Amino acid sequence: MNRRFFLDSDETFRAILECAPDAMIITDAEGIMLIVNAEAERLFDYARPELIGQPIELLIPERFRTRHPSHRTDYAAHPRRRPMAAGLELFGRRRDGTEIPVEICLAPLPLADARLTCSAIRDVSARQTAEDDHRRTMESYRMAVEVAEIGTWFWDGSKDRITWSGQFQKLFGLQSDAVLSYDEITGLIHPEDKPRIDAAIEAALHRDVPYDIEYRIVWPDGSIRWLIAKGRVHRDAAGSPLDMQGTITDVTERKRAQEVLRQREAQERRTAELVRSNHDLEQFAYVAAHDLQEPLRMVASFTQLLGQRYKGRLDADADEFIDYAVDGAQRMQQLIKDLLAYCRLGTGGQAPQLTSCLDTLDDALRNLHAAIAESGATITNDALPDIVADCAQLVQLFQNLIGNAIKYRSEQPPRIHVGVRASESEEWIFSVSDNGIGIDAKYFDRIFAMFQRLHGRTRYPGTGIGLTMCRKIVERHGGRIWVEANPGPGTTFRFALPAGGTD
Structure with missing residues (x-):
């Protein structure tokens, strides 16, 4: 039916x-x-x-x-x-x-x-x-935000309530699942930055100024972190704010890198200024020392002539005074000579070229022939490599170090060995070891400074420039120099030079 x-x-x-x-x-x-x-x-x-x-x-x-x-x-x-x-x-x-x-x-x-x-x-x-596509899109967005470590936040204007993501809390140094109040979150903002943040939010809400600000937060452990916050305001037809949403990103590492770069640039500027200043000083010292030679030569010559002509004809005090004047003039001449040699290290020199270290050592020993013969020194050496260097300066380096070993000898005849070994950092590590009087470890840091002397001039003559010249030669070749105490008597000077030389 x-x-x-x-x-x-x-x-x-x-x-x-x-x-x-x-x-x-x-x-x-x-x-x-x-x-x-x-x-x-x-x-x-x-x-x-x-x-x-x-x-x-x-x-x-x-x-x-x-x-x-x-x-x-x-x-x-x-x-x-x-x-x-x-x-x-x-x-x-x-x-x-x-x-x-x-x-x-x-x-x-x-x-x-x-x-x-x-x-x-x-x-x-x-x-x-469409819902599946939206869900996948949102999941992709969520994963991207999580991987990028971006925190998100949302202000609901109708309820005047702010919510934020777990990643937001993690960027504030908090557990992502912790239940926190607005005051607990804002309490971590650096006090000096709060006024700027409040002003930026007001400008975004009421003057439609883009919200984009960097500020600091203080993590619960006391460490300072830098964040960038960005946001966008949504408005109704009348222009009143409905809501505001945005992101925060931790930029602490970037800020640190910027600070390191700033410090490095400042250091480079200071270094460049020091290089210019040192160059000017070297030029001045060279010119001054060069111009002093002639009047000093006249003083030395006439003082010596005075001593020769009147020695024994005046009283004992006069003879002593003349001796002092002659000695002082001679020491000043040597000082100016050494100072000019030091200045020339920075203003001249030969172009680096492939150089036999063995040949340069032989040249240095020939220059020291008289001192070696007088002291009875025995000098041995390892097989030395060829390196790219200024040949004349390398001769000066060996001559100064070996000359010092002879000068500061003990009562035993000097035994000096020039050694070398290759390092893992592509350097040749040279050494000049002796059996002399040695150097107290407390002086290791100062012996390479200009005019530094550890002994009186009476027993060990010199100007205190020799080791300073050694350091400058080594550094000019891109290396470094230092001193070590021997297990027994004596001292070992070591210097490292690039295996490939220097440009």
Whole structure:
């Protein structure tokens, strides 16, 4: 009777069903489909005659079919208009067996002699695809923000409430899952930076100024971190702020790198100024020493002539005074000679070229022949390498170090050894060892300074410039020089030169 009723029903009712945008299916109490509209045909890919008279389970995926009759019975016992399984994922089954996500709304039809149900079924494939795409996009965004260690925050203008992400809290030195108040967060901002932040937020909200600010925070452990905060204000049609959202990023390492770079540039400027100053001083010292030679030569010559002519003809004090004057003039001449030699190290010299260290050592020993013979010194050496160097300055270096070893000898005849070894840092480490009187370790740091003397002039003559010249020669070749105490008597001077020489 029910089936005949619907087959003979008013065409207006059928027309309404046909116009519905959703698939419409009317079933009886046993779940038999009585009426379907065109959208139901399209959605499930069945012709209308193929659906009429069939159980509704035909359109339900097989994995749900066995449970569906009990759900249908429960609904028939308490019929009412309601969405089916709201909040759950529902699926329909098409002719070819493919499943489609759907939303279903059930409603009982108010007929006196029939218990019929109208099902409105909507295909939500497009919406679900969009939701899945949005979910994937948001997950990608979340992962990107997490990997980039970017904290996010949001101000809701309607509630005047600020929320922030777990990464935001981590950037403040806090646990990401800790429950914190706004005051606890802002309490970590450096006190000197709070006024700037407040002013920047006010400018963004009320004057539409871009919110972009660097500020410091003080972590709970007391360390200082630098953050960059950026934000954007969303406004209504009238221009009033609705909300504001933004990000924070830790830039502490960048700030440290900038500070290191700033200090390095300042150091380079100071170094350049010192180089210019040293060059000017060397030029001045060279010119001054050079100009002093002639008048000093006259003083020395006439003082010596005075001593020769009048020695013994004046009293003893006069003879002593003349001796002092002659000695002082001679020492001054030697000092000027050494000072000029030192200045020439920085203002001249030969272009570096491949040089035999053995040949330069032989030249130095020939220059020291008289001192070696007089002291009875024995000098030995390892096989020495060839390096790129200023040959004349290398001769001077060996001559000064070996000459010092002879000068500061003990009562035993000097035994001096010139050694060399290769280092892992592509350097040649040279050594000049002796059995002399040695040097107290407390003087190691000062013996290379200008005019430094550890002994009186009476026993060990000299100007105190020799080791300073050694240091300058070594540094000019890109190396370094130092002194070590021997396990027994004597001293070892070591200097390192690049294995490839210097430009």
